[in-house]
Amino acid sequence: MLRPRKMKYLELTLFKNDMDTVLEYLGKKGVIQFSESESFYENQEIENIKNIIQRLCEAQEYLGFKRDPNNETYEKPQNGISENEDKKHAKALCSIIEEVKERESKTILEKQRIKETINEAKAFSKMNVPFSDFEYLSFLTLRLGRIDPKDIPLLRENLGDRAIILQLEPGGRILAACSKKGRFALDSQLKKASFEPVEVPKECRGVPAEMLKSLNEQFILLDAELIKINLEKEQLQKEYLPKLNQFLSGWQIALEIEEIKARFTTTENLYHFSGWMPADIVPAVVHDLSRLTCERVAIHTYLPNEVPSIKSGKEKVPVAMKHNAFVKGFEGVVFSYGAPLYGTIDPTAIVAFFFTLMFGIMFGDAGQGFVLLLLGVFAAKSKSMSKRFSRFSVPLISVGIASMIMGLLAGSVFTNERLLVVPTRAVTEAITGQPMDRILHILPMAGEGGSITKLFYFFGFTVSIGIIINSLGLIINIFNRCVLKKYKDAFFSKTGLAGLLVFWYALFMAVRILLGGKPEIYDFAGICIPIFFIFFGDLIWRVLCKKKPVMENGILAFAMEGFVEVLDTVSTYFSNTVSFLRVGAFALAHAVFSFIVFHFTDELAMSGAAGTFSAVLVMIIGNVIIIILEGLIVAIQVVRLQYYEFFNKFFIETGVEFSPFRFGCREKAGG
Numbered sequence: 001m002l003r004p005r006k007m008k009y010l011e012l013t014l015f016k017n018d019m020d021t022v023l024e025y026l027g028k029k030g031v032i033q034f035s036e037s038e039s040f041y042e043n044q045e046i047e048n049i050k051n052i053i054q055r056l057c058e059a060q061e062y063l064g065f066k067r068d069p070n071n072e073t074y075e076k077p078q079n080g081i082s083e084n085e086d087k088k089h090a091k092a093l094c095s096i097i098e099e100v101k102e103r104e105s106k107t108i109l110e111k112q113r114i115k116e117t118i119n120e121a122k123a124f125s126k127m128n129v130p131f132s133d134f135e136y137l138s139f140l141t142l143r144l145g146r147i148d149p150k151d152i153p154l155l156r157e158n159l160g161d162r163a164i165i166l167q168l169e170p171g172g173r174i175l176a177a178c179s180k181k182g183r184f185a186l187d188s189q190l191k192k193a194s195f196e197p198v199e200v201p202k203e204c205r206g207v208p209a210e211m212l213k214s215l216n217e218q219f220i221l222l223d224a225e226l227i228k229i230n231l232e233k234e235q236l237q238k239e240y241l242p243k244l245n246q247f248l249s250g251w252q253i254a255l256e257i258e259e260i261k262a263r264f265t266t267t268e269n270l271y272h273f274s275g276w277m278p279a280d281i282v283p284a285v286v287h288d289l290s291r292l293t294c295e296r297v298a299i300h301t302y303l304p305n306e307v308p309s310i311k312s313g314k315e316k317v318p319v320a321m322k323h324n325a326f327v328k329g330f331e332g333v334v335f336s337y338g339a340p341l342y343g344t345i346d347p348t349a350i351v352a353f354f355f356t357l358m359f360g361i362m363f364g365d366a367g368q369g370f371v372l373l374l375l376g377v378f379a380a381k382s383k384s385m386s387k388r389f390s391r392f393s394v395p396l397i398s399v400g401i402a403s404m405i406m407g408l409l410a411g412s413v414f415t416n417e418r419l420l421v422v423p424t425r426a427v428t429e430a431i432t433g434q435p436m437d438r439i440l441h442i443l444p445m446a447g448e449g450g451s452i453t454k455l456f457y458f459f460g461f462t463v464s465i466g467i468i469i470n471s472l473g474l475i476i477n478i479f480n481r482c483v484l485k486k487y488k489d490a491f492f493s494k495t496g497l498a499g500l501l502v503f504w505y506a507l508f509m510a511v512r513i514l515l516g517g518k519p520e521i522y523d524f525a526g527i528c529i530p531i532f533f534i535f536f537g538d539l540i541w542r543v544l545c546k547k548k549p550v551m552e553n554g555i556l557a558f559a560m561e562g563f564v565e566v567l568d569t570v571s572t573y574f575s576n577t578v579s580f581l582r583v584g585a586f587a588l589a590h591a592v593f594s595f596i597v598f599h600f601t602d603e604l605a606m607s608g609a610a611g612t613f614s615a616v617l618v619m620i621i622g623n624v625i626i627i628i629l630e631g632l633i634v635a636i637q638v639v640r641l642q643y644y645e646f647f648n649k650f651f652i653e654t655g656v657e658f659s660p661f662r663f664g665c666r667e668k669a670g671g
Contacts (some may be wrong), residue, residue, distance in 0.1 A: 002349065003343070003344075003345065003346055004319045004320060004321060004340065004342060004343070004344075004346050005278045005279070005280060005320045005321065005322050006278070006279040007276050007277065007278060007279060007282070007304060007317050007318065007320065007342065007658075007669055008276070008277055008278075008279045008282050008301045008302065008303065008304075009275075009276055009301070009302040009303075009306075009307045009310075010032070010274060010275060010276075010277055010282070010299060010300070010301050010302075011129055011272070011273075011274040011300045011302075012271045012272070012273055012274070012289075012297060012298070012299050013270055013271070013297070014270065014271055014296060014297040014299040015269060015270060015271075015293075015296055016266075016269055016270065016271060016378075018292070018293040018296055018297065019257075019261060019271050020257055021292050021293070022289060022292065022293065022297070023257045023260055023261070024253070024257070024659075025288065025289065025292055025557055026661060027253065027256065027257070027661055027662060027663040028662075028663060029285070030660045030661070030662035031277055031278070031281055031285055031660055032275040032276065032277045032285075032660055032661055033274050033275050033276045033318050033658055033659055033660050033661065034260065034263065034273060034274070034661055035273070037273045044493070045258055046133070046255065046258050046259060046262065048249060049254055049255045049258060050255065052090065052091065052094070052226055052251050053251050053252060053255060055091075055094040055098070056090065056094060056244055056247055056248045056251060057248065058098075059093070059094050059097040059098070059101075059244055059271065060241070060244050060245070062101050062233075062247065063097065063233065063236060063237045063241050063244070064237060064241075065241060065244070065245075065410065066180055079479055083303025089243075089247070089433065090247035090250075090251065092241065093240055093244065093247070096236070096240075096260040097236060099238070100232055100236065101235060102231045103225075103229055104226070104488070106161065106228065107225050108226070109161055109223055110161060110222055111219065111222040111223070111226070112567030113161070113164065114164060114215055114218055114222065115217050115219065118215045118219065120305065131287070135468070139374075141177065141178050141179065141180055141182070141183040141186065142175065142176070142177055143175070143176040143177075143186065143187070143190060143197065144173075144174075144175050144176075144194070144197065145173070145174065145190075145195050145196050145197040146173050146174070146195070146196045147174060147190070147193045147194060147195050147196070148193075148194065149167070151168060151193045151194070152165060152174065154193070155189060155190070155193045158183070158189050158192075159178075159186065159189050162178060162182045162185055162186070162213075163176055163177065163178035163182060163185070163189075164176070164177045164178070164218075165187045166214040166215065166218075167214075175214075176190065177314050187447065201341075212390060214441075235648065237623060241579070249264070252663075253663050256661075256663055259653050260661060275661075276318050276593065276658065278320050278322075278481075278658075282301060285513055286299050286301075295555060304317045307394060316341070316342065316655055316656045317342035317343075317655070317656075318342070318656045318658040318659070319339045319340060319341070319342050319346075319655045319656065319657055319658055320499040320654075320658035321346060321348060323348060323349070325350050325394060326352060326394060326398060327349045327352045328348075328394070329352070329391070329392075329393070329395050329398065329545065330348055330351050330352040330355060330394070330395060332391060333348075333355065333642060334346075334347060334348050334351055335350050335657055337643055337647050337651060337654075338647075338651055338654030338655070339654055339655040339656060339657040340480075340651075340654070340655055341480070341484065341653060341654070341655040342649075342655055343481055343483050343484075344476075344479075344480040344483055344484070344655075345476045345479055345650070347476060347646070347647075347650075350469075350472060350646075351642055351646075352398070354465070354469055354642070354646075355395070355399070355639075355642065356398045356399055356401075356402045357402065357465070358465065358583050358637075358638045359399040359402060359403065359634055359635065359638050360399060360401075360402025360403050360405060360406045360642065361402075361406055361462065361584075361587050362401070362583055362586040362587045362590060362634045362637065362638070363403045363404060363406070363585055363630065363631065363634045364406030364407045364409070364410045364412065364440075364442070364590065364591075365403060365404075365406075365407040365410075365411065365412045365413065365414065365415065365590070365594060365626075366403075366404045366407030366413045366414075366420070366494075367407070367412075367413040367414030367415075367416075367623070368403060368407070368414065368623060368626060368627050368631075369401065369402070369405075369406070369407055370398075370400065370402035370404055371394050371400070371402045371627055372397075372400030372627070373396070373397055373400030373401060373404065374630070375396050375400070376392070376393045376394065376395070376397035376398075376400055377393070377397060378393055379393040379396060380393035380394075380397070380431050396428060399635075399665070406440075407439070408420065408424075408439075409439045409440040410438055410439075410440050410441075410442055410591065411424055411438030411439070411440075412436060412591075412594055413593075414595040414619065414623050415593075415594040415598040415601075415619065415622060415623060415626070416598055417438075417594075417595075417598055420438070421437050421438075424436060424438055424439065425437065438444050440458070441454045441455070441594055442455070442458060442587055442588060443591040443592060444589065447553060455588075455667060458584055458587070459581060459584040461584075462580050462581060462583035462584040462587075463577060463578075463580050463581060463584075464581065465583065466576065466578075466580025466583075466641075466645065467507060467577060467580075469580075469641070469645060469646050470503065470573070470576050470577060470646075471500070471503070472646070473495075473598055473647070473649030473650055474496075474499060474500040474503065474644045474649050474650075475500070475649070476649065476650045477489075477490075477495045477496065477649050477650035477652070478490050478491075478496055478497055478500065480650055481496065487541075488537065488538070488541040489652075491537075492533050492534065492537025492538070492540065492541060492563060493534070493537065494534055494568060494569035494572065495649050495650070495652075497530075498530040498531075498533040498534045498537065499530070499534065499569055499573070501529075501530035502527065502530045502531060502534070502570075502573070503570060503573045505523075505526040505527055505530070506527065507577075508526075509523055509526075510511025516574070531566055531569070534562075534565055534566055534569055535562035535563070535565065535566050536562065537565075538552075538558070538561070538562075539551065539558065542584040566608075576644075576645045579641065579644075579645055580641065580645070582637060582641075583641075586630075586633070586634055586637060588628070590630055590634075593622075593626055593630065594626065596622075597618065597619065597622035597623070597626070600618055600622075601616075601619045601622070602615070604618060
């Protein structure tokens with residue numbers, strides 16, 4: 001658990017006919033990270049697939065499918081990638097939906113145009129002006145005349161949505177209407193149809209009644225057509241929306257396969273590709289691939305130190321973790337800072353333990369912790385939560401339990417200090433023979449002289465947590481530097497063995513003096529010997545390695561660098577240790593805030609019915625503020641302590657997180 005999973009580098013060669021099957025298996029399992037050295041070549045097949053996916057997405061959207069922008073993954077089809085027959089069905093289904101969509105769009109535009117024509121025609125229907133003056137309308141261009149009735153359908157087809165052709169009588173008299181900008185196209189098509197203009201007598205005033213009647217009839221027909229289209233759309237939604245989702249998943253998988261194939265080396269009949277895989281699953285994967293391809297696959301495996309790009313330093317071995325559910329929940333804290341280098345210590349388990357411990361100490365309340373626990377359970381169980389939020393379920397559950405335990409020790413439930421008094425007395429009397437209202441006193445109370453002493457003990461406990469975390473960081477760094485064969489940093493740096501000895505001996509002296517002892521002559525050696533190695537570390541290493549000159553930048557620069565390094569060592573370890581007083585300080589601040597809320601509500605509750613209602617309201621608001629505001633502040637402080645006091649010791653260089661090929665998303669491999 002304290003080391004990343006061992007990795008192997010695989011090279012695979014297989015026939016083109018087996019490629020889709022192999023990639024489907026690898027994509028569903030999520031077990032291989034393809035080599036970054038592969039170059040990408042766009043091809044026509046990828047463009048065709050993207051076009052089909054675009055059509056499927058537009059069809060989904062037209063039928064009312066709501067896409068979640070925070071969750072772009074898709075359901076993986078149970079029966080694998082869609083076969084050619086399914087792909088033909090997908091294209092046919094898209095064509096059906098697109099035809100309905102196009103009809104709806106044209107009908108809506110036609111209806112809107114006729115509505116605008118009706119409105120303007122009505123505005124001029126009762127005007128006492130000759131019909132010929134309608135040439136000067138702002139919107140309409142009108143043409144009245146005759147053509148052969150057999151040519152009317154062709155005229156309408158040629159004009160499309162640019163004009164309206166109204167047949168006023170069976171004999172071929174028509175009225176054509178269009179916008180001003182479309183009049184030239186209208187006149188051109190009318191001329192081709194042998195249109196004969198009809199002179200309207202000057203005594204004919206306003207818009208002809210036949211025109212308004214015909215426009216209204218056409219408007220009603222278009223309304224009926226839209227109702228029919230909506231019924232078709234509802235039927236398509238019921239019948240085809242699930243199939244669209246299935247087809248889309250198949251095409252998206254096909255796209256990912258084609259994009260991956262475009263990166264591989266290929267010949268007329270073969271594909272060749274490579275990648276990284278956790279060593280513990282290689283035998284099972286090799287067995288499965290041999291079975292799937294009827295042993296038509298050649299697989300060569302290599303250890304990381306056998307890969308040329310690793311030996312030359314051009315590439316880093318990806319890091320994969322294998323954790324239980326509790327530790328896995330805190331991988332995000334580690335990877336947000338950086339991935340550990342391959343072969344070094346995996347700090348996730350340490351982070352998980354101390355994150356939970358410090359949060360619980362700073363946020364000690366059984367009721368408020370229970371709320372965090374419920375939020376974590378809800379995030380884990382709720383299907384409506386996106387993966388972005390569900391990944392916080394384990395940390396919420398763990399810190400909720402830790403806060404509940406701390407709350408039981410401190411005797412606080414939703415800031416109430418009386419609810420746990422009776423059970424706490426019973427438990428403490430049964431165990432120690434001495435009943436106590438609460439096991440842990442964080443807030444100093446009047447009349448309790450020993451409470452200040454207990455508070456100092458509590459702060460001492462939080463500092464001891466800091467000492468342990470700092471020490472673990474240094475030990476991890478020493479081990480990592482040795483693994484990476486950087487022995488100078490492992491033994492002679494401030495974060496190496498010399499720095500650790502200075503830190504530990506200074507703590508030994510401090511504890512001895514606090515217990516009544518006094519500085520001794522040997523303390524000088526205990527402190528100065530490791531400081532000597534920090535100061536002269538570079539010089540000693542260059543002598544041991546026989547590097548010349550031994551003082552690379554001269555004696556003055558060497559002396560200044562050594563002095564700064566020693567000063568930085570002392571100040572860093574002092575500040576890193578004292579920094580953990582904030583754990584106790586935030587625990588005290590939480591206790592003070594809870595004390596204020598509880599006693600304020602207590603005072604309000606004793607002032608009648610209105611006061612009781614106000615007390616309940618204050619208690620609810622106070623707890624909500626504490627959970628939201630203090631919860632965020634405490635979480636930030638815990639992360640800060642992990643980053644600056646722990647990770648800084650050994651995260652000198654970061655690695656690359658294992659990111660395997662997986663259909664629908666590039667998930668991190670944690671197990």
